[in-house]
Amino acid sequence: MSKAKISVSNLKLWYGNNEALHGIDVEFQAKKVTALIGPSGCGKSTLLRCLNRMNDRIVGCRVDGNVLLDGNDIYAPDVDVVELRTNVGMVFQKPNPFPKSIYENIVYAPQIHGMVDKTGMDELVETSLRKASIWDEVKDKLHEPGTALSGGQQQRLCIARTIAVKPDVILMDEPCSALDPIATAKIEELIDELKSEYTIIMVTHNMQQAARVSDHTAFFYMGDLIEFGNTSDIFTKPQQQQTEDYITGRFG
Amino acid sequence: MQQHTMKRFDEELDTLRELILAMGGLVERAVGNAVKSMVEQNEKLAKKTIKRDRAINALEVQCDEIIRDILVRRQPAAGDLRFIMGVNKLVTDIERMGDLAIGIAKGTIYSLENPPRVFSNLDIMGEKVLRQVDRALEAFSRGDTELAMTVIEKDDGIDSLYKRMYREMLTYMMEDPHSISSSIILSNVAKNLERISDHATNIAEMVIYIEQGHDIRHVDHEAAARILAGEEPEDD
Amino acid sequence: MSSPSNLKRRYRADKRFKLYGIAAIAFSLCFLTFFFVDIIGKAIPAFEQAYIQVPVTYNEALKSNYNKAIPKAYRRLVSKAFLRTLPQKLEAHPELLGTTQPEWALANHRVDQFLKQHEGHGLKKKYRSKVEQLYQEDKIEFRFNANFFSRGDSKMAENAGVLAAVMGSVLVLLITILVAVPIGVMTAIYLEEFAPDNKFTQAIEVNINNLAAIPSILYGLLGLAIFINVMGVPRSSALAGGLTLALMTLPVIIISTRAALRSVPQSIRDAAYGLGASNLQVVMHHVLPLAFPGILTGSIIGLAQAMGETAPLLIVGMMAYIPEAPSSILNAATVLPAQVYTWSSESMRAFEERTAAGILVLLVVLLSLNALAVYLRKRFEVRW
Numbered sequence: 047m048s049k050a051k052i053s054v055s056n057l058k059l060w061y062g063n064n065e066a067l068h069g070i071d072v073e074f075q076a077k078k079v080t081a082l083i084g085p086s087g088c089g090k091s092t093l094l095r096c097l098n099r100m101n102d103r104i105v106g107c108r109v110d111g112n113v114l115l116d117g118n119d120i121y122a123p124d125v126d127v128v129e130l131r132t133n134v135g136m137v138f139q140k141p142n143p144f145p146k147s148i149y150e151n152i153v154y155a156p157q158i159h160g161m162v163d164k165t166g167m168d169e170l171v172e173t174s175l176r177k178a179s180i181w182d183e184v185k186d187k188l189h190e191p192g193t194a195l196s197g198g199q200q201q202r203l204c205i206a207r208t209i210a211v212k213p214d215v216i217l218m219d220e221p222c223s224a225l226d227p228i229a230t231a232k233i234e235e236l237i238d239e240l241k242s243e244y245t246i247i248m249v250t251h252n253m254q255q256a257a258r259v260s261d262h263t264a265f266f267y268m269g270d271l272i273e274f275g276n277t278s279d280i281f282t283k284p285q286q287q288q289t290e291d292y293i294t295g296r297f298g
Numbered sequence: 299m300q301q302h303t304m305k306r307f308d309e310e311l312d313t314l315r316e317l318i319l320a321m322g323g324l325v326e327r328a329v330g331n332a333v334k335s336m337v338e339q340n341e342k343l344a345k346k347t348i349k350r351d352r353a354i355n356a357l358e359v360q361c362d363e364i365i366r367d368i369l370v371r372r373q374p375a376a377g378d379l380r381f382i383m384g385v386n387k388l389v390t391d392i393e394r395m396g397d398l399a400i401g402i403a404k405g406t407i408y409s410l411e412n413p414p415r416v417f418s419n420l421d422i423m424g425e426k427v428l429r430q431v432d433r434a435l436e437a438f439s440r441g442d443t444e445l446a447m448t449v450i451e452k453d454d455g456i457d458s459l460y461k462r463m464y465r466e467m468l469t470y471m472m473e474d475p476h477s478i479s480s481s482i483i484l485s486n487v488a489k490n491l492e493r494i495s496d497h498a499t500n501i502a503e504m505v506i507y508i509e510q511g512h513d514i515r516h517v518d519h520e521a522a523a524r525i526l527a528g529e530e531p532e533d534d
Numbered sequence: 535m536s537s538p539s540n541l542k543r544r545y546r547a548d549k550r551f552k553l554y555g556i557a558a559i560a561f562s563l564c565f566l567t568f569f570f571v572d573i574i575g576k577a578i579p580a581f582e583q584a585y586i587q588v589p590v591t592y593n594e595a596l597k598s599n600y601n602k603a604i605p606k607a608y609r610r611l612v613s614k615a616f617l618r619t620l621p622q623k624l625e626a627h628p629e630l631l632g633t634t635q636p637e638w639a640l641a642n643h644r645v646d647q648f649l650k651q652h653e654g655h656g657l658k659k660k661y662r663s664k665v666e667q668l669y670q671e672d673k674i675e676f677r678f679n680a681n682f683f684s685r686g687d688s689k690m691a692e693n694a695g696v697l698a699a700v701m702g703s704v705l706v707l708l709i710t711i712l713v714a715v716p717i718g719v720m721t722a723i724y725l726e727e728f729a730p731d732n733k734f735t736q737a738i739e740v741n742i743n744n745l746a747a748i749p750s751i752l753y754g755l756l757g758l759a760i761f762i763n764v765m766g767v768p769r770s771s772a773l774a775g776g777l778t779l780a781l782m783t784l785p786v787i788i789i790s791t792r793a794a795l796r797s798v799p800q801s802i803r804d805a806a807y808g809l810g811a812s813n814l815q816v817v818m819h820h821v822l823p824l825a826f827p828g829i830l831t832g833s834i835i836g837l838a839q840a841m842g843e844t845a846p847l848l849i850v851g852m853m854a855y856i857p858e859a860p861s862s863i864l865n866a867a868t869v870l871p872a873q874v875y876t877w878s879s880e881s882m883r884a885f886e887e888r889t890a891a892g893i894l895v896l897l898v899v900l901l902s903l904n905a906l907a908v909y910l911r912k913r914f915e916v917r918w
Contacts, residue, residue, distance in 0.1 A: 098808070144806075158809075283511025296300040
């Protein structure tokens with residue numbers, strides 16, 4: 047077993063008085079893809095958003111427990127959320143490029159964080175787009191709006207934008223749910239390439255997708271982590287009846 | 299176990315299970331009749347057994363179609379996936395058992411020219427092998443891993459029965475060169491029976507895989523028992 | 535399965551509903567057309583004004599009594615507005631002293647109305663033949679009424695113009711923009727993007743929504759009490775009016791700005807937060823630029839509403855007789871709608887057409903403001 051990049055212990059989360067996560071313990075391995083699966087409202091997206099503190103902005107949301115990134119508690123008072131989010135990037139369900147040019151989309155975050163000077167920008171744009179396997183498609187139209195791209199290209203642009211701030215971890219919240227199968231396949235191939243450099247944690251409703259791209263799979267139900275294990279084990283011989291029922295389509 | 303949300307899937311799985319049991323029933327009868335035809339030197343029964351194999355083959359083709367259909371349409375996972383994979387192998391085992399029964403029936407026909415004087419323990423062996431087949435199919439239909447384990451354990455007994463018969467036949471051949479052809483036929487029949495038991499063992503192993511997800515093929519009994527008891531298999 | 539008869543009935547119901555809609559639109563279009571035809575019809579004559587050619591004698595006498603500059607027969611026909619400029623003219627050009635020049639003079643409003651054949655022109659019978667004769671001799675002609683746009687209000691109808699009111703409106707509007715837009719937009723941004731969601735902010739929200747529905751005259755009372763009585767802003771001044779209208783426009787701007795901010799998709803905010811942008815950066819770099827067209831439109835529509843408002847300005851004393859365009863925001867001023875109201879209550883026939891023309895000017899300004907709003911929205915709208 048390689049070492050844990052993110053280690054979550056006894057994580058509880060409340061929305062107002064409603065406890066949405068009931069003490070989650072899980073470790074996400076470095077440079078692996080972990081898929082979080084489970085029915086809607088099971089807490090998988092909530093957990094994902096805990097990992098870069100996107101839940102901070104939700105009114106009445108309270109978190110208890112530890113989330114250690116490389117051994118440091120990300121909920122410690124001295125942690126800067128801005129810095130955390132440059133280490134833990136996020137890609138969303140709906141492709142959401144800024145309504146600006148492709149180039150501006152990439153350089154926006156490095157600029158606000160003061161990460162590169164003007165001369166380094168072009169290079170950064172190219173490497174980011176190359177890593178997101180979209181360079182060849184957009185290299186001639188870097189100054190056209192990112193919103194004019196197709197859905198799949200937009201999503202890869204969003205991944206490139208996330209990569210541009212050089213994170214260690216990339217969180218993906220159902221990154222392919224709005225895409226057609228071909229665009230989905232491209233994103234999945236991209237995820238497979240990215241895992242040599244990044245720790246990827248993704249939420250998906252598509253179990254075949256979890257089976258295809260992930261190394262580990264975690265099954266959530268009603269705010270509990272029911273089962274965590276190697277993806278091939280989870281999909282051939284899950285230990286828990288609930289997991290079995292869910293992935294064989296016997297749920298509810 | 300709960301029903302699938304997709305009811306059609308449940309129906310397909312049930313159909314598949316029934317077809318396999320039907321196939322198993324046919325094979326059981328074929329093996330029984332084949333051994334009986336040999337012991338009783340009954341040509342008619344032997345020919346009938348050979349003819350009936352077509353039904354088994356037809357069922358195998360039907361099972362394969364359903365399996366293919368389920369794989370394409372349902373993309374089975376977990377227990378369903380193990381079931382389909384197990385059944386896919388198990389169908390071949392059953393069909394092979396049918397072929398081996400034909401082999402025995404053909405042996406009966408060859409042996410009619412020069413009937414063996416003694417059949418040794420053939421009837422007992424036949425009965426034991428039949429019980430193995432029966433247990434294996436029962437284990438499959440009930441998902442009974444203990445019964446499956448019994449089948450695996452009993453296979454050694456069949457092996458030694460075969461070895462004994464083989465040695466016996468060798469002695470006959472040495473004693474009386476006239477009995478060579480009938481002894482060869484008989485030892486082939488015993489060999490077929492032994493292989494039918496092997497296939498029954500395969501079925502039992504598949505049952506364990508289907509039910510528990512452990513692959514206990516090609517490991518010895520104690521290791522298999524340890525795996526089933528939930529201990530980690532030793533690597534060597 | 536629905537029977538064919540049922541299907542037919544449903545289609546008939548659809549058709550009927552459509553007809554009701556068309557009828558309603560046609561009805562309101564009729565009113566609008568009537569309104570425009572009436573106003574424009576009445577306003578058009580106001581853009582023409584009669585001028586009379588009169589022999590002006592420059593002598594010492596006109597310095598003390600300008601009536602003496604022209605023959606007696608003309609005195610009732612020429613506007614005093616023309617005559618009273620003569621002494622200054624003589625002073626500026628002393629070489630004219632002792633000469634008699636034929637000059638084109640602004641005709642009296644009665645002459646003007648008589649020649650336009652308007653009922654109630656008020657021209658006495660004894661002058662009528664003389665006027666008709668002069669008109670035949672081409673000594674009276676109609677020219678474009680430039681005075682209407684270059685003069686302030688006047689008791690002499692022929693000399694009354696909208697300039698002072700337009701200038702007043704411009705000043706008032708400027709003050710309203712400068713006060714209401716920044717405060718309104720900032721309030722909306724704070725409430726929408728930064729404020730915690732608690733009882734206090736909820737109370738503020740409810741109050742803002744209620745304020746938008748309060749009768750505008752109450753804002754006038756508020757303006758009178760605070761700006762004039764407490765803060766000592768001069769009565770009738772553009773400042774007092776502008777501040778009062780700013781108060782009235784604030785809720786509208788806040789509400790429309792919040793709606794514009796809310797229409798920025800959450801996904802864009804998520805994207806920016808996900809990249810580690812701070813709250814302020816998210817608002818400044820992403821939300822505000824995307825909401826900008828909406829904010830602009832909302833503000834312009836709010837300002838157009840303020841521009842057409844009269845009631846609160848009555849209270850702060852902007853319904854005044856203002857012959858001169860205000861030179862500063864502290865001078866007494868009036869606004870277009872107030873001017874229209876003042877004229878509409880004048881008895882002289884010539885003011886009727888000027889009232890219509892004033893309304894037309896006001897409408898043109900308002901429609902241009904709305905057109906500007908539409909244009910800006912289209913221009914800055916970002917699609918995603």
